[in-house]
Amino acid sequence: MILDVILDALLDTAKLIPFLFLTYLVMEYLEHKTKNKSKQIMQKSGHFGPLIGGVAGAFPQCGFSAAAASLYSGGVISAGTLLAIFLSTSDEMLPIFISESVAAGTILRILGLKVVLGAVSGSAIDVLWRFGGKKRREREEHNHIHREHHEKDIHDLCESEHCHCENGSIIKSAFLHTLQITVFIFLISLVIGFCVELVGSDKIGYFISTKPVVGVFLAALVGLIPNCASSVVITQLYLTGILGAGQMMAGLLVGAGVGILVLCRTNKGVKENLGLIGILYGTGVFWGILIEMLGIVL
Template identity: 55%
Template sequence: MLDIILDTLLDSVKLLPFLFITYLLMEELEHKTGGKAKNRIRSAGKSGPVWGALLGVIPQCGFSAAASSLYAGHVITVGTLLAIFLSTSDEMLPIMISEAVAPVVIVKILAAKVIIGMISGLVVEFLYVGVMKKHEKEMDIHVVCEEEHCSCEDGIFRSAFKHTLKIFAYILIISFLLNVVIGFIGEDTLAGFFTAMPLVGEAVAALVGLIPNCASSVVITELYLGGIIGAGAMMSGLLVNAGVGLLVLFRLNRDWKQNAGIVAALYGLGVFWGVIIRVCGIVF
């Protein structure tokens, strides 16, 4: 139990700088930028998925959580959010480095995640706006303020600090509960789901990858390196592994139907690309 508490605290504390910087940015945009600047940010949505996929693949703790906060404040689009979720790597990179995986293999996997994130984000953006005729709401940090039941009129630093503490406490509690559950069932049991249903490896891997905990990406990566699952299942699991980003999304975005749609799209895209990789016989 002590190890679970320490791991939860360590993982959660790593998020603090990113959350604080994100809320500072959102406060600054809301309080200081004019209408033209806001419109410029909104128009960047067309290329947002490209930048989101590129930035998401950089090994930085908390980027998916920051992206969810920006999405809840209508700063980035749904296509950009999904691009970030799909490209983020969580624990995969440090594990592969520690296992002395060939650098060219790591680069290929990261490049595949970036390309998949870009393509998927752009397609989602086109379908959402061009086909479904949906329109993103205007940027509004006060949406986050209302959800957190706090005042955004206390200055950008104080408001950002309040938001950071509230989200940190939420992540800390949920992460602790998840760590307890996973510690109880064991990672071996979690890994057994793959071997029990090998014909639907991509679907199972994506379900495991949706667990907002580092243990899921650890299990998927280790199983792939051990030759138990193939590249398709590995990619399905890692593509949907957005970490605490999903927790923050459900905490801040009040539209639960929209949240469910994002999770469904993330899962569907993860399974789809995993199957494509398996059918095409792609190896890394």
């Protein structure tokens, strides 16, 4: 069992390396070559960010969520785009559906619904996020509280990682960032893997499927586990008929893979990270309950 968990953690982490390296390479290029132009481009395309993120997240790789977390920490994408990717990420769902010979129509409906819910939720979150920031600034000005509001910047990642990227090439900088994040993800995945093995997927399944509405909350909690095991458990339970469509969607919408780990590792604001995770969980639960109440069958 110990060897299996170690091998699974190694394989899961190794699959992320190309995504992380390319992401950091692009970010370093934007930082060193384009400067303020990159921010202007992102501001112009910000309204379409959640839609693009929802489509990108549908590809069966949690590497996209890991890349998105780094891009958000560097100020390249908005909170809504980040959460749109998190919500639409399918992780291990698609490979399991294909291996179990699930009808193509069913697969497309589920993927399409995840993309739509991710894009809609991400757009709404962007509006609320900007409105909340504006109200906070107005309140501080009214109370004569002078606080410097620092916008996210790609250089912030270098400061938090203490990698001294400014002294080397963009390839070296991207390699250092990737190495640090890869080691972190492997160690956490190892711990989570052992916990899942000790608890057992059968017990997790029974824990989720006791009550329909309560099951939505529980499935979403399992989905928050930053490991591919959560999406595997939820998908298998849905295929065996133990979970309903709402419970399945709640768990898979919240299941952002290791994206949550990368966010917590790269983004400096602890309260902000907890807020984003809370919004992710609440969004998944909301859509899950709505699907259950409407009796939607996928």
